[in-house]
Amino acid sequence: MDLNQPPGENYANPKVCLFHVLFKATALAFYILSALFIDNFVIIFVVTVLLAALDFWVVKNVSGRILVGLRWWNEINDFGESVWKFESLDQETLARLNKKDSWLFWWTLYLTAVAWVVLGIFSLIRFQADYCLIIGVCLTLSVANIIGFTKCRKDARNQIQQFASQTIASHVSSTIQSAFSVVEFTREKGRRMEDVQQQPVIASPTHYLFQIVREGITFLACTQVEMPPLMAIEFLCRVADVLSDYLEGLNEDLIKDNFVIVYELLDEMIDNGFPLTTEPNILREMISPPNIVSKMLSVVTGNSSNVSDTLPGATASCVPWRTTDIKYANNEVYVDLVEEMDAIINRDGVLVKCEIYGEVQVNSHITGVPDLTLSFTNPSILDDVRFHPCVRFRPWESHQILSFVPPDGQFKLMSYRVKMLKSIPIYVKPQLTSDAGTCRINLMVGIKNDPGKMIDSITVQFHLPPSILSADLTSNHGVVNILSNKMCIWSIDRIPKDRTPSLSGTMVLETGLERLHVFPIFQLGFRIQGVALSGLQIDKLELKL
Template identity: 90%
Template sequence: MFPLISPPPQVAASQPLLSPSSSSQPTLSPPQPTLSPTQSPLPVDPDFQPENLCVVLPLSPLNLHPMTTRSKNGISKRKAYSASVQFVASSQPTLMFVLLFLPNSSLKTVLNKLFACHLHYSSPPPSSKGLRKLFEAKREMLQCIFLLSDSGEVMLEKQLTGHRVDRSICAWFWDQIVSQGDSFKQQPVIASPTHYLFQIVREGITFLACTQVEMPPLMGIEFLCRVADVLSDYLEGLNEDVIKDNFVIVYELLDEMIDNGFPLTTEPNILREMIAPPNIVSKMLSVVTGNSSNVSNTLPGATASCVPWRTTDVKYANNEVYVDLVEEMDAIINRDGVLVKCEVYGEVQVNSHITGVPDLTLSFTNPSIMDDVRFHPCVRFRPWESHHILSFVPPDGLFKLMSYRVKKLKSTPIYVKPQITSDDGTCRVNVMVGIRNDPGKMIDSITVQFQLPSCVLSPDLTANHGAVTIFSNKMCTWSIDRIPKDRAPALSGTLMLETGLKRLNVFPTFQVGFRIQGVALSGLQLDKLDLRVVPSRLYKGFRAFTRSGLYEVRS
């Protein structure tokens, strides 16, 4: 049993300190039993050591931000006293032990501060009870991160915990890729003989994370995606040469983004204040001074703010905010021309350059068509759950406000009709492309790509519009760009098969690409964008853009 600490007793206001009859002579109280130095009125554990007793005052800092919170409305009841006992010889109690003895409201306040710069949440943060279970569980998460080139070379290794992960796991991983091919690269979670592996591939670079404990797989995958996005933003691109030239910055970013296997600071705005992006001046100074570190000596002001995703003291001469709807259409059409699947994955991207701390509200005309929504941490959940309105304090600059999916669409903007017949060792190909549903805007950057079967010896393909390119790996690309008004683009030709093969047994799948400016094919429409604190001369803009995603036509 732990010892209890209670606040000093207070004298009631109605009880007089002196006798009402005499102000010079105090009243005598009955004698109290005296306690020996070894006695105590409180129950004490025999093994209790007084020097290990610490008093924790979970008092939150003063919050002056205009955002309405539960603590400001007096919903959470705070307690002033809390005690913890440490059983190891140390001058300070461990963070874990102190947190387990905090009240529920104080625990949630502390952990919200700790996870303020955490990953995106697709649902509200967990309750205090859930946070306690989180801290009582195993603390070790990701153990190591590797960055591999397209040839399997380990470009960067970052050990995250005391348990070192040997590089032999990378050799095993690459051997599996060589033996199993691209199908192994498409598996985000892999169980090796010794570790669980999480992988993503960006621009030919494989981000590989290792762990030996049970953990949420989406957390590891999402963190790797965030690392790739931050590196691409910092280095203005992502390839093998850029990673090697900026090795120090990449390592410093990983140091700040994850701590002891747990994601820590992942907001680009805060990272830019902590670590300066590379430029010519910084590279020259590092060569002259010999100091290659770009880490700032001061802690960013946003880390102690209620809106850690936004930098402090933002000032602009012109206040602007632009909202973009960026969508990708995924569709599958079978060999009979029937639309099997058609859905749109979209993102709402906001580019904000506003002075101060703006409070924005974005509404949609038809928000009910959106499924699988996922928000930036700046979005307040209650307005969305009640009225489907996005209320948020935006980060400074370009960021992804939310993502969504619109399912079960009925049509596609263009059609692709392939016809393949084969006889006597010769295969005839005819592909036609046209507009099925006119979106009202120009459709450009139209491409049709397909892989020729390995049994094809010599292809001979021509098109009446656009250019046809056949690469050494038998990948055929037909670049159409825009569909002319006077004729429908068509691709035709013959394929010579191997000797002894009369008919084509494997039919190719056609990958279609296109781009449409100014139209959201999902039908989603923005209603209005309001600001509670409107600065002078505010400029607002909306834009839509749609491109093809996984658009397949089977033959």
């Protein structure tokens, strides 16, 4: 949040600001200077309290309403009960209030209370208990205004959230109606909603829905015209990445707690249905990420908006993903290869399919605007490459090198796929035999091709067939758990050197079944650090400042 006012901006209500400060200063000045000229404690008490009460009345009934659009009062309702009222102007009127007036109001309100506290400490040190009575009354009046206007400000924040909720609701009402029309269409076609929810693209006679799921949160986009599906899905991925970066996580509670910022981000990222600004670097200059300091400053200044009044400098740059004023004491850059293996092995142990899906992740902390060149020893094995916008395509097309000006911080430089791998580092050997209403299972896991690095986080998962009533499974290494949905999870972690991990046990079939007719599919997961299973290697990284 920018506390500095734009050049040339003046106070909108200078006379009100003057009296707002004058009454506070008069009460403090009289109390401090009265000891030099007046010896009568009663006179000091009466005059100081009257000045503080006058300041209390001016702040509560005049300056609070004009400078920040807030007011609070007490009234007796129809039942004879004392009721406190806290109100604020509507959101549009609050947005038009002068920021400098608000800044002066909140700072003087808090500093006055601090000044009375300091004077009270001096009175205690000097053992002047009678003067502590004066300070107690004045501090009570000051704190009462702070509490009252703070509660009023919470009402203003609720108004802003309601305004944002109503605005975004009006924007997405047609999308929700379209989604319901697609749901009804799928029901008419007799398709299961579970199957529809797993589809990234859903088509109906009138609308197209695009969806992704991140951390249990569904991001949905709707259009009435046909468009490239990858464009909508990529935009939804950008939205999810930006929200995760801003909120330092992604879940339902974080989105609810920061709903105003979420709406502000969506308003900047999409304009009239078209993706506009999706670079996190530019968005951070336009909208400040939420933090404790910004929340405290918003309370002091009375401004809850995180949107900057100035246009980010990177918007007019040829490299909008990076600003030019970045400085570091030590320049450093880290490059990591993160790969996932997708393999299918049939019941005979033959490798049917084996592919690698990988990413080149970069963490850059370099001063200025550096130019990096990254080359691989064997780039010919890469297929289906996908680059960050910072990558220049022509050097890759001609020489298969990555030339780019990196964003600041961590980002995904490129993604790729490596096809037709011939082997995997781990083997799985399942054996199932069934007879007389029972089924025996024996499952072994071991190292097939040693990658030279430690293999850990090994897990085996499989669903028990529907015809299984109960199962008694044990293992000689690791932990076996059977969940309520009949999912069996065998957590091995690391393979010991002295024995081969194995799982065995008996499963009871339904009454009337002699043999098992539907066999489970075993899913193996593992992790290896320090090695790329695809064989991809980085040759060199050149830096030009």
